[in-house]
Amino acid sequence: MTMLPSSLPPKKLGLVIDLDICVGCHACAVNCKQWNTGGHSAPLTDHEPYGNDVFGVWFNRVHGYEVDDGKSGRAVYFPRSCLHCEDAPCVTVCPTGASYKRGEDGIVLVDHDKCIGCKLCSWSCPYGAREFDEDEGVMKKCTLCVDRVYNENLEEWERLPACVITCPAGARHFGDFADPNSDVSKMSAERGGYDLMPEMDTKPVNKYLPPRPRQLDEKPNQLLDAPEKGFLGWLDKVLS
Amino acid sequence: MTPAYSVIFFTTASGAGYGLLFLLGLFSAIEAVPADPALGWMGFGLSLGLITFGLLSSTFHLGHPERAWRALTQWQSSWLSREGVLAIFTYGPTVLFAYGWLYLGDTSGVWAVMGVLSALGAAATVFCTSMIYGTLRTIPSWANKWTPFNYMVLGLATGAVLLNALQNLLGAHSQNITMLCVGSLVLAWVGKIGFWKVDPMPYKAGSATGLGTIGEVTSLSSPNTNATFVQREMGFQVARKHADKLRRISVITLFVIPIILTVATVFVSSGLAATFAIHALIFTIIGIVTERWLFFAEAQHVVNLYYGDHRS
Numbered sequence: 001m002t003m004l005p006s007s008l009p010p011k012k013l014g015l016v017i018d019l020d021i022c023v024g025c026h027a028c029a030v031n032c033k034q035w036n037t038g039g040h041s042a043p044l045t046d047h048e049p050y051g052n053d054v055f056g057v058w059f060n061r062v063h064g065y066e067v068d069d070g071k072s073g074r075a076v077y078f079p080r081s082c083l084h085c086e087d088a089p090c091v092t093v094c095p096t097g098a099s100y101k102r103g104e105d106g107i108v109l110v111d112h113d114k115c116i117g118c119k120l121c122s123w124s125c126p127y128g129a130r131e132f133d134e135d136e137g138v139m140k141k142c143t144l145c146v147d148r149v150y151n152e153n154l155e156e157w158e159r160l161p162a163c164v165i166t167c168p169a170g171a172r173h174f175g176d177f178a179d180p181n182s183d184v185s186k187m188s189a190e191r192g193g194y195d196l197m198p199e200m201d202t203k204p205v206n207k208y209l210p211p212r213p214r215q216l217d218e219k220p221n222q223l224l225d226a227p228e229k230g231f232l233g234w235l236d237k238v239l240s
Numbered sequence: 241m242t243p244a245y246s247v248i249f250f251t252t253a254s255g256a257g258y259g260l261l262f263l264l265g266l267f268s269a270i271e272a273v274p275a276d277p278a279l280g281w282m283g284f285g286l287s288l289g290l291i292t293f294g295l296l297s298s299t300f301h302l303g304h305p306e307r308a309w310r311a312l313t314q315w316q317s318s319w320l321s322r323e324g325v326l327a328i329f330t331y332g333p334t335v336l337f338a339y340g341w342l343y344l345g346d347t348s349g350v351w352a353v354m355g356v357l358s359a360l361g362a363a364a365t366v367f368c369t370s371m372i373y374g375t376l377r378t379i380p381s382w383a384n385k386w387t388p389f390n391y392m393v394l395g396l397a398t399g400a401v402l403l404n405a406l407q408n409l410l411g412a413h414s415q416n417i418t419m420l421c422v423g424s425l426v427l428a429w430v431g432k433i434g435f436w437k438v439d440p441m442p443y444k445a446g447s448a449t450g451l452g453t454i455g456e457v458t459s460l461s462s463p464n465t466n467a468t469f470v471q472r473e474m475g476f477q478v479a480r481k482h483a484d485k486l487r488r489i490s491v492i493t494l495f496v497i498p499i500i501l502t503v504a505t506v507f508v509s510s511g512l513a514a515t516f517a518i519h520a521l522i523f524t525i526i527g528i529v530t531e532r533w534l535f536f537a538e539a540q541h542v543v544n545l546y547y548g549d550h551r552s
Contacts, residue, residue, distance in 0.1 A: 117303015
């Protein structure tokens with residue numbers, strides 16, 4: 001069904017993405033592609049993967065931004081994927097019921113056998129999370145690795161989304177936001193985890209942790225200033 | 241937004257078709273137009289033809305047109321689904337209304353009720369079409385009251401221009417229809433002025449990324465070397481200087497010329513009036529297609545903020 005679950009899901013599975021830690025290596029995006037091209041949404045079609053006109057379906061895209069903080073400025077790497085919103089507009093606009101939010105854990109999925117490929121869900125998503133598969137004629141999106149996190153054929157430590165398990169920096173965390181004592185809930189509360197584009201009222205489940213304030217900016221010229229005393233101080237006086 | 245030609249054809253053709261059906265249904269119910277068989281055949285043929293071809297063409301852009309019937313299931317939550325359900329529902333009273341008019345020569349009593357039901361169905365269907373766009377908060381220039389207003393009034397206006405052309409072709413000039421024609425065109429013009437005043441992008445990359453609290457956000461590196469589906473679908477943006485020119489073309493062809501020609505039909509012989517009314521229709525078609533192309537081509541989607549549109 002295309003309507004949102006009538007009661008709040010008992011679990012709210014989602015990700016915490018730590019922008020202080022992300023180094024922009026794209027490993028999350030690559031491992032996502034690798035897992036999902038064989039998983040629930042397989043295949044994630046590629047056109048000309050080794051040619052000039054590369055075009056394919058990916059569920060995770062890593063942006064790089066420059067943020068001008070009025071000091072030395074900073075580069076922030078920013079992975080962008082489905083936020084599994086509580087008020088997911090991609091679900092309610094769907095005319096067929098192919099796009100749905102699971103009542104048990106809040107994961108937003110597409111039933112590829114019902115999708116007519118009208119693309120309206122991709123228009124309704126503020127975060128560009130959905131990508132149309134031109135070969136299959138259906139919409140595809142992040143499944144929060146629903147085929148990993150409940151997969152009993154995997155070792156327990158492997159039951160994490162592909163993007164989380166592969167992150168070499170530990171910038172991505174998976175858990176249940178409905179449980180206030182879960183690691184993700186605590187992490188988000190401590191570090192001021194925030195929603196992307198809150199003005200869209202989508203109530204994203206995934207939270208982003210802001211970059212920590214820089215230490216260096218407070219004493220920017222510490223290393224450049226000449227000392228007043230000692231040999232270097234004497235040398236400075238002689239030379240100036 | 242990238243304009244899809246099937247959707248432009250669908251919205252303009254079905255808009256005019258439903259506008260014409262609305263007028264036929266309502267006018268015959270209040271006996272403002274006679275149950276003339278020639279007007280009936282041409283009117284129903286044109287309106288149902290435009291509606292049906294429009295609906296069919298809207299399925300061309302689907303990835304799986306053979307599954308289109310599934311779009312009728314989610315009317316409780318989806319405006320696209322509601323549009324489909326109402327479009328099909330409207331055929332019921334319309335066929336009965338057309339039967340009464342064409343085969344019994346009767347548009348009174350129960351047939352008038354069918355006419356009113358067809359008119360209501362036509363208006364409701366166009367409203368649903370408009371709300372598909374009007375509820376997309378990701379596209380600020382669409383997510384406001386002007387979108388349903390424009391779709392409804394432009395459907396009425398293009399339907400009225402069509403009806404006026406038909407009436408004049410049949411040598412049955414009607415002052416009421418001429419007035420309605422001019423009135424709805426003026427109202428639609430006002431609607432477009434209001435629509436074009438809306439700020440197309442009040443949001444910033446700072447809120448899209450949440451990094452605006454630190455400072456101005458500039459895109460440093462794109463995640464991808466070639467445009468993705470999202471950029472191909474949502475990234476299209478007509479150049480400002482072209483948009484300004486196209487807005488002027490649409491205002492002149494959709495409003496200025498048809499209004500002048502329609503007003504002129506009152507003062508000339510019936511032969512010349514028919515020529516004027518037909519030319520008004522031709523310009524309206526050029527104008528409405530330009531207007532609808534611009535509706536998509538000028539629309540800005542918030543996802544572009546992630547790719548470096550609108551700093552801070």
